[in-house]
Amino acid sequence: MPHSRRRRTAYGELLRSSKPRLSMARRVPLGVVGVIAPFNFPAILAMRSVAPALAVGNAVVLKPDPRTPIAGGLALAELLHEAGLPEGVLHVLPGNAEVGAALVEHPEVPCISFTGSTAAGRRIAAAAAPLLKRVHLELGGNNALLVLPDADVEAAASAAAWGAFLHQGQICMTAGRHLVHASLAEEYTRLLAEKADRLTVGDPRDPGNALGPLIDEGQRDRVQSLVDAAVAAGATLRAGGSSDGLCFRPTVLGDVTTDMDAWKEEIFGPVAPVLTYESIDEAVDIINSSEYGLSVGILTADAYRGFELADRIVTGIVHVNDQTVDDEAVIPFGGTKASGVGGHFGGAAANLETFTQQQWVTVQSSIARYPF
Incomplete structure (x- = not known):
């Protein structure tokens, strides 16, 4: 040669x-x-x-x-x-x-x-x-999944479950903040909780299990403490919230507020905190208020509207009509801010x-x- x-x-x-x-x-x-x-x-x-x-x-x-x-x-x-x-x-x-x-x-x-x-x-x-x-x-990343009021809520919940629970949430791009318009929030949270309840958790060598264990006891205890603190502060536990050994159940938190650590911090576990918003301007401000800026997903019936919103969000990656977890070897991968x-x-x-x-x-x- x-x-x-x-x-x-x-x-x-x-x-x-x-x-x-x-x-x-x-x-x-x-x-x-x-x-x-x-x-x-x-x-x-x-x-x-x-x-x-x-x-x-x-x-x-x-x-x-x-x-x-x-x-x-x-x-x-x-x-x-x-x-x-x-x-x-x-x-x-x-x-x-x-x-x-x-x-x-x-x-x-x-x-x-x-x-x-x-x-x-x-x-x-x-x-x-x-x-x-x-x-x-x-x-790290505390990535937002923004669900606009015109989104197909069933499709949005499916994308959200994948983005939040895949690999037990141990991905820097995990959908860690679910920002849903108030008109869709209840249905979205219910559908996401139903999907969480159906997922099987256990030995990853068993193909029947969708999720495996967290990396160690320290990480499991941290996830548990963030979930417990959110519930104590007024969040509603809609699914999960417990573990068997290192296997933490996929968890959905409703009625979350922006001052909760489960919203502000990167959890690195299978937890989906759901927060509601009223206006697009409010949603953009909430997304940009995070110290992190890795990946954002925007779910909408109007793809070009999502594309226009990307200009207003400080992040290294934006996926319109997809969840936050994605990577290809041929693309330049990286985030902004923290x-x-x-x-x-x-x-x-x-x-x-x-x-x-x-x-x-x-x-x-x-x-x-x-x-x-």
């Missing part, structure tokens, strides 16, 4: 110059990229940084979540080794937060690509700042921008002459 087919190189660009010379801008590797990956989709969320960083010429140090060191690191390294990746290009560094901190603070790792919680992302950014290190953070900062993941242009730096090169046929 010709060399040009065997190796992919970063793109460059020829530039105009006022001097008689070749002038170009090209993308060059950063050197070493430190990747810190989460537990919830360990292989995918590690490889979306590891693969492009390697492809454009970097070496990679990968620290998987300590709860998923095999699926999120060691198994990937073995597969890449079998595929012919040269020795020493990828290192897997299992360990806890102290190991991650050492990677962030290492002076010879000029770039950190982190996917995880906003709280951890803030600590990484603070540690990397004195080193002027490039940091790419894909963080949901992310730095480069995006996915898509050729985004990967080049994230995992390379630009270098200006000029070439002249002879040494330039100067008057000194």
Whole structure:
């Protein structure tokens, strides 16, 4: 196979110059990229940084979540080794937060690509700042699903159940805030609760179960405390609200208010808080009041109206007539505000921008002459 087919190189660009010379801008590797990956989709969320960083010429140090060191690191390294990746290009560094901190603070790792919680992302950014290190953070989300008054309420409830309960809500794009027009709220909440009650929860190896367990006891207890606090503050438990071991029942909360933590915080569990609104302006203000800005779904009978609303919402992703959970390898994925900062993941242009730096090169046929 010709060399040009065997190796992919970063793109460059020829530039105009006022001097008689070749002038170009090209993308060059950063050197070493430190990747810190989460537990919830360990292989995918590690490889979306590891693969492009390697492809454009970097070496990679990968620290998987300590709860998923095999699926999120060691198994990937073995597969890449079998595929012919040269020795020493990828290192897997299992360990806890102290190991991650050492990677962030290492002076010879000029770039950190982190996917995880906003709280951890803030600590990484603070540690990397004195080193002027490039940091790419894909963080949490408390994503709004906006149901307009003209929406098909049955279809909306179906989309909502998928967006809220898929993978037990352990997805950064989960529909965590259900904002429903007052004229539809009761029917929507009832339909969503019925769907939650029908879902089976248990061993994920059993194909009869729609949902599996949460990651650990600490996360289960956090979800339970947020649900209990909301109910104590006046929310109505319409479905779920309890667990069996680590398996938390899909939960629907009605009569939610904006000051409840179950509305304000990223729950990371199968919980759908439903809040009503009266006007579009009110709904937009409520969505934008969140510190997060990852994904928003807008459900409506008028798709172009939804498209126009996208201009008013501060978020990295908008899906008109779909729920909030979606991703494709060919799109640049990322959020705004507390949901992310730095480069995006996915898509050729985004990967080049994230995992390379630009270098200006000029070439002249002879040494330039100067008057000194």
